Amino acid sequence: MKRDSRLSTLDSRHFFVPLIGAAILVAFTLVSLPWKENLFRRPRTIFDRSAASAVAPGYALVAAAVPLIPAGATVVVRTEPRDPIAETYYHRFADALLPGRRALPASFYGRFAPPEVFRDAAYVLIVGAKPAEPPGRLLLETPEGTVWETPPRR
């Protein structure tokens, strides 16, 4: 009987210790959710409230450009002002969100690419302010940036 009661105490401990551990972690996770950013409002992009929220504008612009850029076209994503880190990320977004098109890098691995790598792009997406010198015909303007069709090169 004495042993049974000891076992029962041990069983309780073996049950309650992990349960309390789980409760602590669940409580912490719930508190860390972005309640103040209106958790239940649908985000514009899948990055809006993540640690990578800085790239959300680029994601939104490239996603918005999908219907404007035909299959097989070449496209480059730049930032205004130029930022090689952000441009590296946005080149990867273009690869992901624009299947069937050829995304050329304005920057690669955090460094500006030589202009000849991307100057023949038929479409230019600019995340940020409208450029002082338009690269072509404006197709779309959103709060995140602009989409341009460049004149054909001879």
Next chain:
Amino acid sequence: MTGLLWLASLLLVGLSGLPLLLHRAFAGYPLSTRLVLAGASGAALVSFAMTAAVLLGIPWNVPGLVAAGAVLAAGLRLFLKPALVFAADAPRPPEPGESPRVLAAAALSLIAVGAALGATFAGAATSPDLLFFWGPKAQQFALARTFDAAFMRDEFHQHMHAYYPPLVTNLGAFASMAAGRMSWTGATLTFPLLLVFLAAGLPGALADRLGRAHAAAIAALTIAVISCLGVEADIAGNGEMPLLLFETLAIALLISDAAAEPPTQLIAGILLAGAAATKVEGLPFTISAAALFFLARPRASRPFWPAAGRLILPAAVMLSAWFAFGASRRIFFGYSGYGTLFDLHLDHARVVLAAVGRSLSAAGHALPWLVPLGCVLAALPLTRRWILPVGTAAILTAFFLFTYIHRPEDPSLWISWSAARIFSPVAMLLALAASLGSRGEPRPASP
């Protein structure tokens, strides 16, 4: 709508695992555990079928892949003796007061899954790696109905790590073919989806040794650890959640009493193969878990060679097929490192340790590691089985530090965005190790 279809189509791979898990050898597991084990095994088998189809020059199609996975599962079933009676066949009668405890633990698991779901829906847990390489490769392979060698070789696609093992991109391509296109939201939702599967399957995998209440509490702790880490380290859409699903289920099976049975070892081997085919670090996990099983469970692992075959052969076959593809197309010949092997930069040791400490602290004040560690300490003394999860955690930690210290440049930035994610299996292993208290029973060690 496409997202739901994309996600739902992943359930099809579970069908492939059913021929194996319907064998009566697994009748001792609850239905939910059998279905989850079937799903995870099916995912690994379908992924292997996709790689094998590429090697054979057969274009992918969804029904054919499900059928191929099911044929593989049926073939593996032939290795199980028809008359085998599983040790856990006789269901354990419920103990007094057990049901409320089980319900309380299950409720915590569900809240943890709900938190993961909320964070993912809110765009608060998305991994950039989904857009950088997992998703684009899956999408392109779905369009090509095979591994697109030209895409993988492209000079502007070097960041997509062509050599990364194929399971995540294979299953993403599978779902994209079934749904008609890639769904980025659907891909992020694999985090809560696989977490709820784990919450449903894990208690039954642990219950034969622990009883239902204790198993449910350990499962709740494990689910809470993964949920917290996933939200803090942004793992939605990348390879971490599938990796954790395979690894958690494999270790849960290998520390259970049923691990002495060949069918359980076979399923554990398929799950370890799934881990090895998911991420690079799945391979050291698989090797150390299999090796430590023999050390932690000497009696359960006899006879040695058949048990070793069941645990290691599935991973060896799956990775061999992947490397055969890479070598035959001259794209890769193995895993790429970050420098010459054993050319360590020990002068970075202090920087590496400090950066890892900062990264883990930034992920929920390191609670996902500290809380299960506290539970392990509270469960002392442990049975000999502790060698398996704790030893694997130690070997993984050494592997990660070795990898970080390899890089000639200062690895601080790299560590800052990777350490919390890649150390997540260590936290999971500690949570499972917390189940190994010797319970004060005078039972002889049954390793």
